[in-house]
Amino acid sequence: MYPTPDIIWHSPHQRPAAAANRHRGASGHLLALAHAGAFLGLLLVGVLLLALVAGPVLVGGLGLGHLIADLLHGSLGSGSDLTYLLGVLIGVASCWLLLPVALLAARRLAVRTSRLSARWCGVLIRQSYAPRPRGSRQGWRPGTTRLSYQQRMGWLLGDQATWRDLAWLLVNTVAGFVLLLVPLLLVGVGIVAFMIPGIGVFPGFAEHAVPKPAFPGNTPLVLFLIGLAMTAAGTLLAPLVLGGYAGLARWVLTPSAQAELQLRVAHLARTRTETLDTGAAELRRIERDLHDGAQARLVAMGLTLDAAGRLIDSDPAAARALLYEARDASAKALAELRDLVRGIHPPVLADRGIADAVRAIALDSPLRVQVTGALPGRPPAPVESAAYFAVSELLANVAKHSGTEAATVDVRHESGALRISVRDDGDGGADPARGTGLRGIERRLAAFDGVLVVTSPPGGPTEAILDVPCALS
Amino acid sequence: MRVVIAEDLFLLREGLIRLLEAYGFEVAAATDNGEDFLAAIRKGGCDVAVVDVRLPPTFTDEGLRAALTARAENPGLPILVVSQYVEQLYARELLADGAGAVGYLLKDRVLDGAQFTDAVSRVARGGTAMDPEVIARLLARNTTPEGPVGKLSPREREVLELMAEGRSNVAIAARLVVTERAVAKHTASIFGKLGLQPSDDDNRRVLAVLAYLGR
Secondary structure, eight states: OOOBTTBOBOOSOOOOOOOOOOOOHHHHHHHHHHHHHHHHHHHHHHHHHHHHHHHHHHHHHHHHHHHHHHHHHTOTTOTHHHHHHHHHHHHHHHHHHHHHHHHHHHHHHHHHHHHHHHHHHOOOOOOOBOOOOOOSEEOSSTTOEEOOHHHHHHHHHTOHHHHHHHHHHHHIIIIIHHHHHHHHHHHHHIIIIIIHHHHHTSTTOGGGOOOOOOOTTOOHHHHHHHHHHHHHHHHHHHHHHHHHHHHHHHHHHSOOHHHHHHHHHHHHHHHHHHHHHHHHHHHHHHHHHHHHTHHHHHHHHHHHHHHHHHHTTTOHHHHHHHHHHHHHHHHHHHHHHHHHHHHHSOHHHHHHOHHHHHHHHHHHSSSEEEEEOOOSSOOOHHHHHHHHHHHHHHHHHIIIIIOOSEEEEEEEEETTEEEEEEEEOSOOOOOTTTOHHHHHHHHHHHTTTOEEEEEOOTTOOEEEEEEEEOOOO | OEEEEEOOOHHHHHHHHHHHHHTTOEEEEEESSHHHHHHHHHTOOOSEEEEESSOTTTTSSHHHHHHHHHHHHSTTOOEEEEESSOOHHHHHHHHTTSOOOEEEEEGGGGGSHHHHHHHHHHHHTTOEEEOHHHHHHHHHHHOOTTSTGGGSOHHHHHHHHHHHHTOOHHHHHHHHTSOHHHHHHHHHHHHHHHTOOOOSOHHHHHHHHHHHHTO
């Protein structure tokens, strides 16, 4: 359920990238032309993808058609029917194998298009995909899961975003193609068919001669001027066309307000339940700790004091021993209460806020932890608390599993979010799916629309970044 | 010895006054917030201050900040900070100026009057009084088997703990029921293993050990 580098999963707070319009000025126009070319390349990949799926469909369809025709003519059972049947089988099998791959490829194309349109045209396309469910099978790498075919198709086809990706594939192939071709053709034809024949008649350029178009008055100068005009028109049009293309992509790919709300409501319902569960479990733990710890000690203390009171006249020495015992019991009760408070709301967090609290964790950690960064203000208390326990858990993980003795923590507030990264140069290979710790952190953060991103290739380094949108006060 | 107290809980404040007076201290002022505490210190004539970390109006680290301010205004002013909990971060801030004459203890330590007042007078004399819990945590993070602290014998560890809390050789000897000479031998061995410059001055020795453990 982690954002992978190439696919934006459903994340309720996608922050807008800096949307600079780069297609201004002469060089900007040429850049726009190049970008149009790049989009066209991406489009052709989409066409290839369509062809790849269309091939087996065609083979299967033809086979099926022939079989039905034979059935209607009553000539079923002829030798060629076996070939037709084979065609149908090949078609069905290829579709079965290709479909999930093709759907994911279509998704990749759509994601790529929306990223490029954000970067090149400043047109932001908000895509939200349903997160990948946990599979029922053991994955190739330990700790991961694999989806069964049914699960995979259910996940993909059940997601409205998949259908938007497919719609984009079709719209792009037809309308997008026409749109992108306009400036590229104007420039291409202008140069090849008019300017080059125009230049070709000048002395010294004869070897470049291209047959000039035949129409009355086709002198080299006229041809050259027509070519120049077409090239200029194409270049001038390019940014406009590119903007239109990005707009088209946005129109097709952006989920409807209703779909977005649906996802949002599902997310909120899930995180609310998890938050309530966590809260209830926490209260139970506190109750148990108090009951078994401080409360029991206070009862014992009362009994000891009572015994001391009864002994004070007859055996003062024994009474004194009992009083000291009661004092020690009170010290133990205090120590337990202190630990309990630390677990509920760490005092240093209340005193100093998250940045210093992280420094305090670093000092208590057996690792050599370097803490960098600072915050200009304080995030809301619940966010601070969640972040504190997350960092505490992450550093404990580093100490336990990474095989290294050093880590760095960076705390900052960026683009409207508290961002804390915990990094180590250890063994790597940390897997969110394996431990309950990372999932617990994820759940805690989800209540604030926060996310945890863990990158931990085998061999390290491991970096966990938690990112919680919030304002500072 | 004149003491200024800053503690907002009435019962504890009264308890502290009674305890300190019972052990022969003179309570110059007993305040319940940081502002009044600083005012009392500025009046002068205070030999040692006992300050609670959490004070009104913010109920965060008001007292600690007041203590640091007082130290900045009067370098070397002996201050003992008490708190319901101890944080290494705060211990570090108190020790940062390297001047000594600071203490940082859990409030629980008040329960043992003799030990607590001993810590107060130690701080007043320019010594150090670190809570065993601070030291235990400092040691815990330094105890890798192959590290220098891991190489200490159990007895040397005990001596190191007591030394880091700020006790003199005499006090350590009394605590461990050994001769002073035995303690001196242990400390020399500890300083050798940790690669620290030996020092006859008790205070400087403590600060060196704390700096080593907190590095």
